[in-house]
Amino acid sequence: MSFSIQAGCPAVRRCGSATDMADAVGEMYASGAEDAILVWNLVPVRLSYRNDVAVLLDDLVPLLEEVGRPGFSDAQVFWGSDTFSAEWVIVREGDSLRIRARWHSTLGNYESLLAERGDVVVPAEEFVGEWAKLLRRIVTDVGAQCAELEDSDLFGRAKALLARSSDTPQHVLPRRRRVCRPC
Template sequence: MSFWVQTGRPALQDVDVVADNLADAITMLYPLDTDQLILSWNLVPIALSYCEDVQVMVDDIVVLLEQLRDPATESARVYWGSSTFRAEWRLRREGPNLVVESRWESTSGSYEFLLNDRSPLTVDTVAFTREWLKVLRRLVEDVAAKSVALDNADMLLRARALLTAAESPGAEAPGAPGTPSEAGGATVRFQLSAANAGNAAAANLWRAEPAVARLFTGEARLVADALGVPSGIGEPEGDRCTVDLPAFSTFCATAVEGYANQPGIQRALTVGFVATALALLDRAGHPLPPAPSAEQQAAWSALRDQHAAVMPR
């Protein structure tokens, strides 16, 4: 194949502070001395450092893939600005393919002269997108594995949205009309019980895809069993799922209070669920439960807001 990416298995470091954004998280998450990302362009391999190169490139990767998912995008331009991966790419559609005209200025190993001789690159649009999604998947999964909190999670959420769109059953090829976000379909509405609805600004807390709703309520049962308190989250019935606010508030407070004392793997398995639950609690008009420390309080607040941004109402 004329274009491919190998993400490797880079080592991860603990990140004990709130990162400014996704690029900052990447800088702190990956040590310099670990597996590199390998990008092959017309049979020329290029090594990229996660903490030095990928952190500079990540915003451009997200924006480029968003553009390619839009069927109205006929051409695009990206300028990679890392000191050891500096190049300008101009992309245009030709049927199912992309033609990428490139001008290389600097690469690790000083291969720019060879790369300039091998421009342009012609590649299937689906294959091109799939290779870049491998990079985003590596980053998103590693950020989640280390529970890294971000002050500005915009790019992380957009990367997750791209991955979700690509992995959804029946997802269209990039650039095709009718992406999953545009296709209607049934949803499950999480609502406060009738007795609680008057206590919140809105009774509707979340409109989730059925598979997501089943996953969330299933996790609620398991976490409630582990904590020894009821979750307050009912079972989906048709297109509705009822939340009992007093029980749910106690459940969230118990989860936040006991989080720090859980084994590391248990924290990694439950952090996403708890952040989603806190987003629902916030929408029900309840503040974030107190955490054992100010740092944990800030981290939960950031994670709650990250999840809320991708939870339609």
């Protein structure tokens, strides 16, 4: 596969409340926690939960919603973290997606190597499924840490994406605004 994501199991800190899901991610994961790994044409790229994933969420959830729509044809996304900065143009080709990337910065300075590896072509369902692993990790951790979110819109949308995923056990999807058992 030319595109995959390893969500890992980063250590999590308690987060009693947060402005939104991205803020909760920034608070829950320490800067030294295990990173997620995005694999682009066999090149591993580290994604820090605290610094990268927290920033990517605001663009990731809408992108996955858009890719999942029946009429989806193309999209452009700018990943704007300091240590994961890239522009992706995503175009549907039959049941697959072609992703053209301009790499600006990555942990490890792999931009030139990533550019040499070229486009990624991945079945649309697998693209969404790979990112769903990362979202599942976050939704589960937010639920386990009893995070009260002032703005739960993005969190609710992420849960809805996971609920549509055929391999998501329903018991890991918290259902209330306060996303855990009473503490």
